[in-house]
Amino acid sequence: MSGQDDGERDFDLKWADDAEHKEPSARARMLAARWKExxxxxxxxxxxxxxxxxxxxxxxxxxxxxxxxxxxxxxxxWLEMRSVH
Structure with missing residues (x-):
């Protein structure tokens, strides 16, 4: 991405955020595989x-x-009274 300007980078981020299908994280995939078994x-x-x-x-x-x-x-x-006598 070093050759892209800010406008193209913003467009790519918006395009990725607006995607209908988002891939689950590696941890979510690992837990799903573990829980299947x-x-x-x-x-x-x-x-x-x-x-x-x-x-x-x-x-x-x-x-x-x-x-x-x-x-x-x-x-x-009591201690004070004992010391007086």
Missing amino acids: NPPDPAPFRAAPERAAPRRSPWVSTVIVLGCIAAVILLLG
């Missing part, structure tokens, strides 16, 4: 998610965090 198992578009363990209430996490904070405060207070 060994078709893939049917699969839903989106598989159902696997069952997960039931989630805890958000309040459980809040109680655990606040309990840990209270335990640290009590431990620090």
Whole structure:
């Protein structure tokens, strides 16, 4: 295409884009040949998610965090009280 000017090149691209029959890509041809001999198992578009363990209430996490904070405060207070005596 080095000898073609822009007008001829644009015409060739338009002609190729407007073609009625377009050849499939190499990957599409490879998969079609492979699937002709060994078709893939049917699969839903989106598989159902696997069952997960039931989630805890958000309040459980809040109680655990606040309990840990209270335990640290009590431990620090107990250590402070022991060091005073």
